[in-house]
Amino acid sequence: MLPTSVAFVILSGLIQNNVWACTVINDYQLHDEAKLHDDLLSNYKSEFRPVKDHKTTVTVKVRFALKYISFDSLEETITLHSWLAITWKDEFLHWTPSDCGDIKEIQMESHEIWTPRLSLFNADPTAYQSDTIYSTCLVNSDGTVTCVPHLSHTGICRTQLRNWPYDVQVCSLFFGAWMHTGEQINFTFYKTKPVVLDDYQNGPGWKLLNVSNERLPGYYGCCPNSTYPMLKYTFRMEREAAGPAAIVIIPSIVIILLTLSSLLLDIKDNTRLCLACFSLFSHFIFLTEIGYDIPKHSADTPIILLFIRDSMIITLTAILETLFLMYLRSRTVPAYTWVVSLNRLVSNGPGKYVVFTEFDPSDVTDRKSLSEDIAGTVANEDRNRVTSDWIQFANILNTCIFIISFIVYLILVCVYIPKDS
Incomplete structure (x- = not known):
């Protein structure tokens, strides 16, 4: 048996001769899109509205692509499942495509940038509903941001049962900014197709007859210098009474x-x-x-x-x-x-x-x-x-x-x- 000192000398020689060598080569270089992403977010503050002048209004366009509606007449609640498309302009997320590898759009996570909070005013208090968006957003070179999260909203709807079981229910949901005024965040509809029903499926026991939308200006006597606009969506549903x-x-x-x-x-x-x-x-x-x-x-x-x-x-x-x-x-x-x-x-x-x-x-x-x-x-x-x-x-x-x-x-x-x- 070799002495300990001799074994140590032999082991050291083997390592020096690269018998047990492990070399990691990291030659990672950021491409143009990654560099653009880092440059845009280097000094970005997602807590504040994306305007350079605080008096500037952020206009947010909203479109609902309905997928499924469930109505509970016993609890008097309506649940709306949809893809919500929202678009606004961020003054701090713009660039010249020719200076950035001809990149015209990039993807960013919603938690990295400022996103509007669209709240449901007549929400069911027993169901937790967050107004924060969690999605991947598309950012254009002119600063236009579009996010399409999948959301579920549960609101209160008073049932009209006089003609039961051939009753027709009319439910309205009111959306808007919880704290911001209309002069700070202006919610409005898409000019074309504010409500999309292409992939809609009727819920159990109910048939959707039509959907109407209306923007309420939000003038109140308590606040004559400010407005609190709301987006009103009215759903008319008929019970399948067979x-x-x-x-x-x-x-x-x-x-x-x-x-x-x-x-x-x-x-x-x-x-x-x-x-x-x-x-x-x-x-x-x-x-x-x-x-x-x-x-x-x-x-x-x-x-x-x-x-x-x-x-x-x-x-x-x-x-x-x-x-x-x-x-x-x-x-x-x-x-x-x-x-x-x-x-x-x-x-x-x-x-x-x-x-x-x-x-x-x-x-x-x-x-x-x-x-x-x-x-x-x-x-x-x-x-x-x-x-x-x-x-x-x-x-x-x-x-x-x-x-x-x-x-x-x-x-x-x-x-x-x-x-x-």
Whole structure:
């Protein structure tokens, strides 16, 4: 074994003879575009507006290329997904192309230069939304800067549910500078196509009808010498109501038929009372189903709820009327004078063609049984009249209730049943 000193001498000789040599050659040279990038940002201050005179206004052009819109009617919020194209002129980012390798445009990261902050004024406070742009921007030799970031904005939109489920929602989003005045940063639209819908896709359950844009000058009494302009975008959307209509409109018609059908049945049969009670129970089930789809705290009441409210009153009236008619049919005392007079007036006039009789084959048996109960007190003719008078009065009352219910339902269908416009 060699001594330590000898081994060290041998190892040193090997290194000197380049046996374990590692040489790194770094001959990196900046090209013209990199040099231009460094020169432009050498003394650049991204915290301040890119103007040489502080009185100069920076005009920022805005264009939305919509990709997707989702609307939540329960939370009353609208979310806009889009590519936002913004263009302005930076007085500190310009050069002569012939002096810089004939370079006419370069790319810069948005955090390296000044970028405008476009804020959504009616934003949803529960969702964090930054007004800072994070994107790669294109800078031209004349100082024009264009950035196209992909952004998502969630705003508050009060729902209009009166014609639900065939409702049309109109939502507006307001954009502008949060702290700068219009004399410092002037937000405006592109002259051509301020809103692009070429690649737009409809969100679930909603169809976008149109988009309109408007620039609000922003004059306020508190600040007569300054303006705070805003860009207003209005979105008009229509609910795709094929599914909700099948759940709401068709059951509404069925409920009408159930209630009216119960009024046509004989009161001697308990089926009439059961059918009317089932119709009333169906109203409650119907309300529960609609409650899952309608915002609980919306100030705008859907007219379909008003229809169900009035329909419940009619159905409850039909149940009470059935119980009252059952009471009339069981009466054994002679009818009142005004009841007899009303019966004669209807039977001798054109009203007899309107009143429909109940098909009750047990009427004769009922009369015979009643005749035996009151035998010896009145004559045979009077006994039959006791029952017939009350039966005739019950038929008149039932016919009136049916006609009134039919007319009321016809009005409710015309006024309260929503229609697809």
